[in-house]
Structures are given as structure tokens and as C-alpha cells.
Amino acid sequence: MDSGLKRELEAKVYAGERLTRADGIALYESDDLAWLGRLAHHKRTEMNGERVMFNVNRHLNLTNVCSASCAYCSFQRKPGEKDAYTMRIDEAVRKAKEMEDEQLTELHIVNGLHPSLPWRYYPKVLRELKGALPNVKLKCFTATEVQWFEKISGRSAGEILDELMDAGLESLTGGGAEIFDWEVRQHIVDHNCHWEDWSRIHRLAHERGMKTPATMLYGHIEEPRHRVDHVMRLRELQDETGGFVVFIPLRYQHDFVDSQDGKIRNRIQARTTMAAPAESLKTFAVSRLMFDNVPHVKCFWVMHGLSVAQLSLNFGADDLDGSVVEYKITHDADSYGTPNTMHRDDLLHLIWDAGFQPVERNTRYEVVREYESAPSLAERRSEPQRVWA
């Protein structure tokens, strides 16, 4: 990037001007990572100060049986495959109760598009979970799943959301977004929920007062212009509804050879590599700079590893998600050195070590607890040493 354009972009960011599609593409073309980080950190500090949010959550996947076969997905199984599973309602409640420690505030539930589970299963499981864990917020289902529920129930998405909210739904999840541009989407997505339906369903959720996340799966066969297009669509929708509370760039993960059946389920692996850490940091930075109307940018540490997660806090991210004990979707793909267990204390130390102030939040990004300062080194050294990958 020539120095004139660099100065122009810098001036726009410091003046708080909205960046254009061309600006976004130019930022991705820059190879000055430190400069990008400085700009994104300015924006992030303006919006969120030195705070880094996290929550105490657990992930639950009710079924991995799915009618679709998205090219990048390692999680889905077909009916009859030996490790295909579907939880009975009482099993789901028992598993959720087992996770209820450390003042859990959120259960995050996403699933395959099960070909024969009836619609009534879904509100019923939410109602039972809410009854068993009344203080835990239920963040459940992607827009893709809601569109699937339309198909299996004959109800409209509005009626489905009303029924799920009545059963205890607090928020949708942000999944199913992947990359909206059809040029890429047609090669990676095998279900029928594309931008029109994804945005329709989130708009309906926002009309009902929900605050929802939005995601983007990056680092596969897309180019930077597709990422910018993705962000621009969401930014326009946010201008209209104001309902997105966080943007989450999700790093595409390679699959591994399943030791049980020798299969690699991911079908784009041969055509792509995973995003390197510098590419991830650039994606966080450009996303933060483009999104002047979404308050938070999250680095889901499970997908990036703890080192990149810490660095991302200087590249626009201000949220590290939760203390996820088991995250099947990424860990069905390769874990690439990320642990699958983090507790509140681990997250606190991760944030303090990076020089930020930890703030525990709930599903709606309301503050649960602020942690002012890190304990002294002497206090910390008296604790058993933590070793992070």
C-alpha cells in the first residue's frame, strides 16, 4: 500500500469516518500488520476501553445427525453411522446438569439438521433445560436450524421464535453465516439457508428484542473481498435493526483422519490451508475497523489457540467467549494445540497477562462482574503454575 493511501485511511479512522468496501479491501492488501493493529486497537479502545469480556458457558450439541453435507463440516454424521448420536430430552438435561458448576451463565446449543426429529422436540428440550437450570441463559440454534424448523413444522420463523422464546430461548447463535457471497457459498454450504433467509431470521429475532451474534467463517477458499462483502451486508442490516451485539470471525479448521473409520469428512481440505496467525490478526483488525456499529468483536479462543487469542486483543477483539469445557465442532476437526478446557481463572489470567481488564458478561453482554486489577506476581507465583499450549 502506498504511503498516501495509508495516510488517507489512517485519517479516516482517527476522524471516526465510516470505511468503504474499497477501504476494507485496501486494508486486507496491506502487509503492515503492526500498523493495522495500531488502527484497530485505536478503534477498539474508543469503543471498549481496556476491557476484555468473557462468559462462563458450556456447549451442548443435541445431535450430530444432519441432512446436509457442508463441504467444510467435520461434525455431521449420517443416520446409522456408528458415532452418530441424538440425545433424548432427559439425557440432554442430565448432561447440562453435570455442567452446572462455576456459576454457569449460558448454555450454547447448536445441532445438525436431523431428518426425523419432530419439531416438538426442540421447544420441549428448551423448556426442560430451563426448568432444570433456571439461572442459565439458553443461546440456541443457528438461523439455518430455524429455517429447518420451518420446513419440518410448517410454521413461520416468527411463530417458531415465539414458541422457542416462550420455552426459554434467550438468543439465537450466530452460525450458518459462513461466507454469504454466492461465488464462495455455493462451494462450501449444502443447506438452503443463504443470506436472504439468514438475514430474515435474525431480523425477526431483533424485532423480538433479542441481541444476536453474527459470524464469518474465514481462511478457506474465500478471498479478502468476500470477507469485506460479508461484513458490509451485516453492517447494513445492523444499521436497520441494531440487534447484533458481537461479530465473530471463525477460523476454518482442517479435519483429521478419524481413527475409528479412517474418513476425512471435510471436502475442501485439499484445496485450502488454514489461516496463519497473521491472517487471523488481520481479519480481526479489518473487521473491527469496518464495523463501526457492532459493539464487540470476539476471538473464540478454541479456534485460534491461546497465543493468537491474546494477541487478537491488540488487533480489535474485546471478547474471548467463555470457559468452554467441551466444544465438539472444532474438536471434531483438529484442535491444533488448543486445549478444550478453560475455567474462569484461566481466562482471567490470560486477559491480565495480555494487559487488559477482565469483565465477566452474560449472554446479552451485560456486566456480571468487573475484575479491576491483576493479583501481584508474588500472589500468582504462589499458585500452582499454569501451562498453556
Ligand code: SF4
Ligand atoms: S455445517 Fe451444520 S448444516 Fe452443514 S453439514 Fe455441518 S451440521 Fe449440517
